[in-house]
Amino acid sequence: MYSILVVPGPTMSPATHIRLAPGQTLRFGREEAGDGSLHVPHAGVSRSAGEIAATGTYWSLSNLSGSSTYVVENPEGAGEHIKIAPGRLGAPVPFEFSRIVLPAGSELLTLDVWAPRHDYADRDAPGEPDGEPTALAFPLDRSSRYFLVLTALCEPRLRGEPHASLPTVEQVVERLKPVWPAANRAAVQWNIDYLAVKLRLKPGPDTADPGPRLVGKKETLVSLALRFDLVREYDLAVLPAAPTGTAR
Structure with a gap:
């Protein structure tokens, strides 16, 4: 392992x-x-x-x-x-x-x-008795920049447009600039690549196999995040105020 x-x-x-x-x-x-x-x-x-x-x-x-x-x-x-x-x-x-x-x-x-094996326990799960907390299936640090990037990618579909095109890397950069002034294309792409390992879409520390090239990485990330409620509508609060004209 x-x-x-x-x-x-x-x-x-x-x-x-x-x-x-x-x-x-x-x-x-x-x-x-x-x-x-x-x-x-x-x-x-x-x-x-x-x-x-x-x-x-x-x-x-x-x-x-x-x-x-x-x-x-x-x-x-x-x-x-x-x-x-x-x-x-x-x-x-x-x-x-x-x-x-x-x-x-x-x-x-x-x-x-x-070190993508960092785990985060679900301590807020309803009905969870006292004792050892349950480890999350997809452990995410919601204070991290990778979660900010993932939320920005999911934003159009969370705002009521289930078939909306995903933002480009450049659009994510511009969207996050108010809360992440140093954001640039390389940094956002780095976080997307890291998310692919963190969410097990690419073989990571669990295996020595580098795996095949992942096509449609952003689409796959967003699909998984929304399917398993890794990002929800209330998580949009981590983003800066939506630009004028953005659907709510």
Whole structure:
């Protein structure tokens, strides 16, 4: 059972997503070891720079550098981050998706880590007795940007147009700009890709199989979200005020 995905930066090798099961580790650094490690070909990165370890629904980072502090950012957290000091071993990272920032000379190199097995219990289910809460079939963090993107995609059909065309990525960007000023095409598309893994439309940490190319990704996401009430009409409150002339 895989639990996290490491998404290497554009100059790193291998360039494909790397899946880790609980207990597995991934070393990264400038040295090309040939043992499955992630090669970061930059003179400003230590030969053995660090290690990522998968642990259930979270992961940890060891900083093997002798002098550089690493930063792990939460792209959803409006600046939320943790610092991993040189020599720190096994620092736990709680974010559902994270960006490791490595200082490399005058540059900052990044690689992403996704932990889509983060679960959210349904504590508000009616009639649920005291005790262990029921885990949701499709766990979503409603405070996240990926939920904001999913809600914007579902908006036309939730507003009474069941056969409405879905908004384009550019239209989603413009729709979310008032509440997410930094929104751009790449960021919205990234969240759509992440949702495909989170909602199990694409094989994610559960399997090493990358799966076939998903055609009609937005349509499939919206269809699933509406069929299982993952997004409802009252969720539209997370969006900025609807533009004049939008059906209600």
